Amino acid sequence: MASLAARLPDNAPGDFYVDRTCIDCDACRRIAPATFEEGDGHSYVARQPADEAERRRALMALVACPTASIGTAVRTNAADAAAAFPETVDENVSFCGFTAESSFGAWSYLIERPEGNVLVDSPRGAGPLLKELERRGGIETLFLTHKDDVADHEVFRKRFGCRRVLRADDVTAGTRGVERLWKGEEPERLAPDLLAIPTPGHTRGHSVLLHRDRYLFTGDHLAWSRRRGRLVAFRDACWYSWAEQIRSMERLLDYSFEWVLPGHGGWHRAASPEVMRDEVARCVEWMRAVRR
Numbered sequence: 574m575a576s577l578a579a580r581l582p583d584n585a586p587g588d589f590y591v592d593r594t595c596i597d598c599d600a601c602r603r604i605a606p607a608t609f610e611e612g613d614g615h616s617y618v619a620r621q622p623a624d625e626a627e628r629r630r631a632l633m634a635l636v637a638c639p640t641a642s643i644g645t646a647v648r649t650n651a652a653d654a655a656a657a658f659p660e661t662v663d664e665n666v667s668f669c670g671f672t673a674e675s676s677f678g679a680w681s682y683l684i685e686r687p688e689g690n691v692l693v694d695s696p697r698g699a700g701p702l703l704k705e706l707e708r709r710g711g712i713e714t715l716f717l718t719h720k721d722d723v724a725d726h727e728v729f730r731k732r733f734g735c736r737r738v739l740r741a742d743d744v745t746a747g748t749r750g751v752e753r754l755w756k757g758e759e760p761e762r763l764a765p766d767l768l769a770i771p772t773p774g775h776t777r778g779h780s781v782l783l784h785r786d787r788y789l790f791t792g793d794h795l796a797w798s799r800r801r802g803r804l805v806a807f808r809d810a811c812w813y814s815w816a817e818q819i820r821s822m823e824r825l826l827d828y829s830f831e832w833v834l835p836g837h838g839g840w841h842r843a844a845s846p847e848v849m850r851d852e853v854a855r856c857v858e859w860m861r862a863v864r865r
């Protein structure tokens with residue numbers, strides 16, 4: 574719970590504030606950009622919400638914050654904001670909110686499908702989210718893009734009996750019990766509409782998930798940069814091999830998709846699969862240029 578005593582000095586005067594526990598994960602700035610902005614190593618309230626719509630977005634950011642660093646001076650019931658998650662991104666794809674501190678606020682997604690719902694990376698195992706996922710039919714598969722974003726995977730396994738999927742190279746002590754470990758350099762078909770593609774680079778066992786040749790869930794491999802206005806990879810957060818990550822990015826040129834939905838950084842929809850392919854190719858060129 575956020576503390577008024579730890580309120581950051583750069584917050585705009587008024588009800589909402591960010592306190593000193595902020596880890597600068599960017600979630601609030603993406604969810605409620607009218608209210609939150611980037612400060613020096615943290616987020617802060619740049620402007621108090623101007624109307625009910627902005628207040629609702631600010632409360633959704635409060636709910637989603639992984640460290641409970643956002644507070645209101647006046648006691649507020651955030652139940653309606655909590656009930657807004659998972660929030661639709663497009664068609665059957667939603668953003669789960671409720672990010673986890675152990676995955677540095679990484680975003681996770683819900684894919685609703687008649688054959689069984691899929692969770693991409695683990696959100697926080699919060700009560701309101703679990704209840705809503707139950708109402709929407711539970712979770713059949715929990716796809717883990719890599720070892721950093723597994724968060725509360727055991728909570729979801731216990732609640733929904735879902736199979737967890739992870740590349741063997743990213744197994745750690747906490748994920749030894751995962752139901753489906755896969756190996757090798759070839760893509761793994763999980764269902765007719767779900768293709769797991771190995772993308773070593775950020776970590777050795779990183780992979781991305783392609784759904785309906787339309788949505789690519791990219792974990793920490795590929796994201797949209799608001800500042801640069803294009804697709805990027807995170808050179809400073811590449812823990813395994815930048816050269817491998819470039820090769821993995823090149824292999825994505827063989828696939829068709831319109832959406833990039835990452836764990837960190839912005840999501841992006843291109844005007845067509847052809848435009849997306851050009852944007853990924855541009856990202857590859859940029860990665861080669863920053864190679865070192």
Ligand code: SF4
Nearest residue numbers: 595596598599601638
């Ligand atoms: S969501 Fe929370 S931890 Fe993340 S930047 Fe905002 S206040 Fe900080």
